Amino acid sequence: MAGRAATPEVIWARPERAGRGPKPAYSRADIAAAAVRIADADGIDAVSMRRVAGELGCGTMSLYNYVPRKEDLYELMVDAVSADYELPAGPGAADWRAEILALARQTRDMMRRHPWLARVMSPLYGCSPNALRFLEHCLGALEGLDAPSGTKMELIGMVNGSVMTYVANEFATAERTRSLPWSAEQEQAARFAYLAGQVGGGAYPRLAAAFAQGPGPGSADDIFDRMLNRLLDSFAGAAGSAD
Template sequence: MSSEKTTATSGSGDIVRSLELLWGSDEPGTRGPKRGLTLDRVVTAAIEVADAEGLDAVSMRRLSAELGVGTMSLYRYVPGKAELLDLMLDRVRRARVDPDAPPPPDWRHAVETMARTNLDLYRRHPWLLKVNQARTVLGPGALQGLELALTGLKSMGLTDPETVSVILAVESFVSGIVRMEADAVQAAKETGVSDEEFWKRQEPVLSRAMASGDYPLIAALSEDTFSTDFDHFAFGLRALLAGFESLVARRAAERRE
């Protein structure tokens, strides 16, 4: 996981240029001498650096060293880091879409597939947690992912805003789980204190607090309450599906009436 603390913002550069590059309406690198470089290689290198060292490590200077070209050569392909970030985000989104995969048999499988795909995406690219994506520049990857999600959820019989809300609920749940995992790893890395040692240091004070009788419900919790063996992702996903089941059934009953 990355040690970066800053947050980047998608869509913070030249939006028109980002869209041109995302949709191929502008051919980068056509001016000046050929360098054997492509936009695809630049974006791939940027993602590899971000995966290994975090988003803060991505710079035009660093990428030029990785690619073995002069820094100014990169500006023939992408205006700067802000636009490059838009391309990186769309690339990793597109990678999670398999156009040849059979459609899910029902909306329940669609929700579970969406959740597990996003979980894998965040775990493979933890720098995504550092990006404010409130304003997404919509490239092919983003639209392909949304189209796939809408296709899978169509059978729920919800309104369009409700269907989008299902997508947001799943995304928020998954990103919250992964953020919790990443924060735990980062805390241990930054302090040099393991989770086990951190809680052991608090044990004397917590034992006295539990013996005081002021916290009877906490004191009565089972020993495995906070066990790392418990799968919070699986439990939360089952709860989400149960809630969606109830909503879908209610909507179906309303239509019959």
């Protein structure tokens, strides 16, 4: 395809600006910040090379000298917001579970601040500077978990995937109820009443038992913590059984 490199490229392996000439007028940080501002204000679909170039005050074709593909622009954006992680310096955490849960809460908060983030996240972006910083910190936090390094990487991936799914469901629920002429609580109550009627007739005995017991107590934050703790339980248990 015209304009595309014949071999795979990694944006971080490229110089800040391709070709010779004067010192670049913009840094990758400038470009990423402009794209993030647009996405935060108008959504990821509003992010285009033309729009970012306009935000910076340069020509669209000039921007391609810095960022050859839109996929590279997304990678710069993800790395830019990943700099928001507060990663304590020092040796591995004394309580690996508490540290991973704290990081998961930060991820959730970050995705709430940048609702577009889940749309552009990719495992391929794991080689960006802030992604490497994050992964190195996570592995340090997991030093207290008696498990192979590969298992620890799986844990990190599963935690991040669970957080992304949880936040995506939060967004979907909020979006579904935003345009309705009643509150989210009224919508939930109406659906619960309908389900209660369906399972109360005896056709769904297992569902009836589950509804009778009810969900676990607490807020959305409490449910989030329980979800992550159960996931962490599975890794702690697996590590203990391998001894």
